[in-house]
Amino acid sequence: MNKQELKEYLAKTFPTTTIEENTDFVVMRINKDELLAIASQLKQNKETLFDFLFCQTAVDYQPELEVVYMLRSTTFQHEVELKVTLTERDNANVDSVTSVWKAAEFFECEIFDLFGIKFNGHATLRRLFMPEDWPGFPLRKDYQDENVITR
Amino acid sequence: MVNNSEQFHLVDITTGIHEWLYANLSSGLALTAELLLVAVSMITLVVVTAIIMVYMERKVAAFMQIRLGPNRVGFWGTLQAVADVLKLMMKEIVTPKAADRFLFALAPFLVTAVSFMALAPISFAPGIQLWDVNIGVLYISAVTSIGVIGVLMAGWSSNNKYSLLGAMRSGAQIVSYELSAGLSVLAIVVMVGSLSVNDIVVSQANGWWIFKGHIPAIIAFVIFIIASTAELNRAPFDLAEAESELTAGFHTEYSGMKFAMFFLSEYTNMFVACMLGATLFLGGWQPFYIGGLDGFNHVMDFIPGIIWFFGKTFSLVFLIMWFRWTFPRLRIDQLLKLEWKYLLPISIVNVLIAAFITLAGWHF
Amino acid sequence: MELTNPKLEVNEPDEEFVINVGPQHPSTHGVLHLEIKLDGEQVLDVKPNLGYIHRGIEKISESLSYKQFTYLTSRMDYLSAHINNQGCALVVEKGLEMEIPERAKVIRILMAELTRIASHQLWWGALGLDLGAVSPFFFAFREREEILEVFEETCGYRLTMNYITPGGVMQDLHPEFVPKVKKIMAELKNTMKEYDRLLTGNIIFQKRTQGVGILTKEDLVSLGITGPIARASGLSCDVRKHSPYEGYEKLDFKEILATTGDSYTRYLVRLEEMKQSIYIVEQLIDNIPEGPYREKTKAVIKLPKGEFYQKVETARGELGIYLVSDGGSKPYRLKYRTPNFSNLQALKPMVIGSKIGDLVAIMATLDLIIPDIDR
Numbered sequence: 001m002n003k004q005e006l007k008e009y010l011a012k013t014f015p016t017t018t019i020e021e022n023t024d025f026v027v028m029r030i031n032k033d034e035l036l037a038i039a040s041q042l043k044q045n046k047e048t049l050f051d052f053l054f055c056q057t058a059v060d061y062q063p064e065l066e067v068v069y070m071l072r073s074t075t076f077q078h079e080v081e082l083k084v085t086l087t088e089r090d091n092a093n094v095d096s097v098t099s100v101w102k103a104a105e106f107f108e109c110e111i112f113d114l115f116g117i118k119f120n121g122h123a124t125l126r127r128l129f130m131p132e133d134w135p136g137f138p139l140r141k142d143y144q145d146e147n148v149i150t151r
Numbered sequence: 152m153v154n155n156s157e158q159f160h161l162v163d164i165t166t167g168i169h170e171w172l173y174a175n176l177s178s179g180l181a182l183t184a185e186l187l188l189v190a191v192s193m194i195t196l197v198v199v200t201a202i203i204m205v206y207m208e209r210k211v212a213a214f215m216q217i218r219l220g221p222n223r224v225g226f227w228g229t230l231q232a233v234a235d236v237l238k239l240m241m242k243e244i245v246t247p248k249a250a251d252r253f254l255f256a257l258a259p260f261l262v263t264a265v266s267f268m269a270l271a272p273i274s275f276a277p278g279i280q281l282w283d284v285n286i287g288v289l290y291i292s293a294v295t296s297i298g299v300i301g302v303l304m305a306g307w308s309s310n311n312k313y314s315l316l317g318a319m320r321s322g323a324q325i326v327s328y329e330l331s332a333g334l335s336v337l338a339i340v341v342m343v344g345s346l347s348v349n350d351i352v353v354s355q356a357n358g359w360w361i362f363k364g365h366i367p368a369i370i371a372f373v374i375f376i377i378a379s380t381a382e383l384n385r386a387p388f389d390l391a392e393a394e395s396e397l398t399a400g401f402h403t404e405y406s407g408m409k410f411a412m413f414f415l416s417e418y419t420n421m422f423v424a425c426m427l428g429a430t431l432f433l434g435g436w437q438p439f440y441i442g443g444l445d446g447f448n449h450v451m452d453f454i455p456g457i458i459w460f461f462g463k464t465f466s467l468v469f470l471i472m473w474f475r476w477t478f479p480r481l482r483i484d485q486l487l488k489l490e491w492k493y494l495l496p497i498s499i500v501n502v503l504i505a506a507f508i509t510l511a512g513w514h515f
Numbered sequence: 516m517e518l519t520n521p522k523l524e525v526n527e528p529d530e531e532f533v534i535n536v537g538p539q540h541p542s543t544h545g546v547l548h549l550e551i552k553l554d555g556e557q558v559l560d561v562k563p564n565l566g567y568i569h570r571g572i573e574k575i576s577e578s579l580s581y582k583q584f585t586y587l588t589s590r591m592d593y594l595s596a597h598i599n600n601q602g603c604a605l606v607v608e609k610g611l612e613m614e615i616p617e618r619a620k621v622i623r624i625l626m627a628e629l630t631r632i633a634s635h636q637l638w639w640g641a642l643g644l645d646l647g648a649v650s651p652f653f654f655a656f657r658e659r660e661e662i663l664e665v666f667e668e669t670c671g672y673r674l675t676m677n678y679i680t681p682g683g684v685m686q687d688l689h690p691e692f693v694p695k696v697k698k699i700m701a702e703l704k705n706t707m708k709e710y711d712r713l714l715t716g717n718i719i720f721q722k723r724t725q726g727v728g729i730l731t732k733e734d735l736v737s738l739g740i741t742g743p744i745a746r747a748s749g750l751s752c753d754v755r756k757h758s759p760y761e762g763y764e765k766l767d768f769k770e771i772l773a774t775t776g777d778s779y780t781r782y783l784v785r786l787e788e789m790k791q792s793i794y795i796v797e798q799l800i801d802n803i804p805e806g807p808y809r810e811k812t813k814a815v816i817k818l819p820k821g822e823f824y825q826k827v828e829t830a831r832g833e834l835g836i837y838l839v840s841d842g843g844s845k846p847y848r849l850k851y852r853t854p855n856f857s858n859l860q861a862l863k864p865m866v867i868g869s870k871i872g873d874l875v876a877i878m879a880t881l882d883l884i885i886p887d888i889d890r
Contacts, residue, residue, distance in 0.1 A: 022821060022822055023609065023821065023822075023823055023824075024822075024823065024824045025824065051736050051737070052736055052739060053739050054739050054741070054833065054835065054852060054857075055835055055837065055850070055852040057837060057850040057852075059839055059847075059848045060848070068837075070824070070835075070837075070852075074736055074750060074751075074752075077757055101737055101739065102734075102737040102738050102739075102860070103737065103738050103739030103740075103857060103860065105860065106856060106857070106859070106860055110856075128565050128566060129565055129566035129569040129889060130566060130569070131566070138571065138574055139573065139574055212649075215650055216649065216650050216652075216653035216654075217653055217654070217657055218653065386647060387647065387719055389647070390647075390872070476648075476649055476650050477648065477650060477713075478647070478648060478717065478719050479643065479646035479647040479648040479714070479717065479719050479720050479723065480646060480647030480648075480719070480723075481719055481722075481723070482723060482870070482872040482873070483872060484870070484872075485722055485723070
């Protein structure tokens with residue numbers, strides 16, 4: 001499906017989400033409680049078949065954190081971007097999608113390491129790059145460190 | 152065939168020394184002097200060939216890899232091996248605290264002693280042989296087998312589980328490939344009819360066994376070269392010492408002079424294996440004749456036997472070095488499978504073929 | 516998580532032991548620390564510990580301008596430096612909606628394909644070295660050296676190229692570029708036959724790589740793996756074919772696919788890719804259009820508010836650059852979706868159940884660059 005058809009199909013199939021569009025992708029904004037259900041549906045739905053998670057990251061829009069998922073279908077070659085907004089900074093958590101796409105395992109470890117977002121249901125959540133006892137989460141905008149030069 | 156009076160014979164020099172000693176000294180003293188002379192000359196031979204082989208290995212490797220190799224120390228890098236030996240002598244010998252001190256110290260000596268012992272029955276030139284024993288070839292095979300004990304001793308006494316793993320793998324490999332090596336030697340012994348090294352060389356006066364013995368000799372030669380490379384722990388069979396993900400082999404914990412002895416014994420073993428190969432298959436010190444071309448044969452006679460012998464040995468050494476820089480490594484299970492499933496059955500059948508050909512008189 | 520081919524039988528739990536491979540190690544191609552749980556010779560589990568070369572590239576980029584941040588990407592997958600820079604330049608140009616001159620596009624493709632060839636050559640040499648054949652390393656570097664000399668003449672660098680920037684390329688091609696590259700391509704076609712004789716046809720090499728480290732298509736789709744590894748197992752994922760950029764749609768080249776998915780197939784796929792890259796270079800080298808080599812950009816580039824994503828095909832897979840801009844002169848958030856980060860996850864299903872002696876062969880055909888994983 002091309003971008004326009006995909007947008008319409010997703011708006012019809014997932015009415016609880018908000019569908020937008022940017023330069024590259026069709027964007028679906030999802031509530032964090034519905035994430036796992038919608039993710040599984042996106043993977044199994046015969047029209048979409050989003051089976052390839054090629055990027056998962058987080059962005060710190062002060063004050064909220066946003067987790068971004070980018071999916072592709074290897075059969076239809078269409079792509080979609082999912083966004084989940086988290087409002088709590090101190091105890092940010094969201095469901096893990098490792099049961100749907102195994103690629104999420106390392107992506108979520110990285111997000112946990114650098115942003116401090118916990119993923120419920122992740123089997124081996126650990127800090128990937130920083131040492132285990134590093135204070136703080138480096139990629140947050142309010143991260144302070146005397147070695148970090150702020151301009 | 153051979154006009155002996157025109158050739159240079161090393162045995163003339165040695166008989167001359169022998170007679171001079173016995174004429175001028177009492178017989179006990181002359182014997183001692185002779186023994187000392189022989190010991191010194193053997194040690195010199197081993198050391199000089201080791202130095203030549205170390206230099207050769209580095210230059211051969213370099214030229215095969217489109218680079219120059221050592222070319223700074225001495226003319227064309229010839230003194231590089233001397234520099235290496237000096238460095239190893241000056242290094243501190245570290246013994247791990249919990250290592251078995253006696254065995255740890257004994258292992259390198261055992262391995263080196265065994266390599267020297269194997270030189271005794273080898274015939275370098277007509278008349279030059281330390282010990283003409285009637286079981287020469289069997290003696291060499293038996294003595295080189297003792298080297299495995301030194302390897303296992305080194306791995307065990309290092310008190311390092313990775314050294315032990317490497318030593319066990321090395322040990323398993325050496326013991327397995329000894330079978331094929333021994334059987335390929337046996338094929339030639341069957342055709343000659345004697346275990347004595349001198350008899351084997353003399354029997355090749357009318358042609359080298361690799362030509363006379365045709366099929367069984369060629370198969371035996373190929374298996375002998377493969378089995379010797381495996382016994383020496385050289386590539387492509389060097390998984391035990393180059394297995395960079397687990398261990399550096401049984402000699403991980405050794406440094407300085409003790410490591411130098413392992414290093415020396417590896418090259419001496421390679422030299423002994425190639426000498427054995429040259430003796431059994433390539434005619435020892437016999438020149439290369441083409442039947443019927445008398446002029447060619449006359450020229451071949453002028454080259455002394457000792458030059459022939461060392462020429463053949465060093466060409467086999469070059470062949471083994473060539474393998475190292477060309478082939479990737481075999482995995483340990485593929486290595487052992489090669490021996491037990493392929494080489495051993497082939498060598499057994501080969502001995503039978505050799506026996507049959509000898510009985511039927513179908514060799515030249 | 517269910518794997519598609521579980522083939523373990525653990526006999527006694529107390530016979531397991533853990534060994535550490537790395538971080539300093541001759542065969543891991545970088546600082547990668549693997550904790551391997553073994554039961555005798557069989558591998559039970561692999562846990563990579565990362566972060567030894569984490570330099571915080573994403574965080575640093577948030578304080579650099581749009582012209583500066585491309586320099587850091589040359590240091591991520593340093594063997595595909597031109598391609599990384601190309602991705603960054605493309606994402607900024609997408610944000611600015613800028614069209615670059617034709618000459619610049621062709622030069623970029625030429626540099627990218629030469630980089631791909633050089634990267635695969637180093638991979639080939641290192642593969643031989645890991646498996647015990649020392650000589651291929653020198654032969655691979657002999658040809659790679661010529662390509663690096665060509666780079667040095669035009670770009671000034673041999674490894675961390677800073678040549679492709681938003682707007683075009685930094686400088687015009689050196690006058691000797693075209694004849695030299697033609698000569699190199701002609702020689703390379705002959706030396707690739709040497710590569711085949713030395714390693715591909717060698718029975719010891721085949722026995723060590725055939726049937727070893729099989730990766731199934733279901734596993735790799737679920738793990739998000741791209742690049743020659745995915746193509747060797749049957750997944751068609753070449754970015755140059757599916758989302759072509761910069762003129763790749765006009766070129767004639769094949770995407771190499773295979774189905775077996777073992778180490779030997781990955782090896783053959785990469786060798787074929789080298790040949791395809793040589794073919795692309797030959798198509799372009801005589802037809803470089805004349806014209807300017809860069810488009811003038813403002814001194815301070817400001818991208819409009821929004822998000823932009825660009826994917827390019829590096830020598831190891833799909834590199835994705837996700838740029839979030841808040842309208843200012845510095846990126847608000849820059850995320851690099853690096854191919855090696857995902858490809859590292861392929862290690863586990865390939866290695867589990869096989870022997871420790873196969874680990875080196877599998878890692879060699881996986882072709883990981885660790886700074887790309889850690890950024």
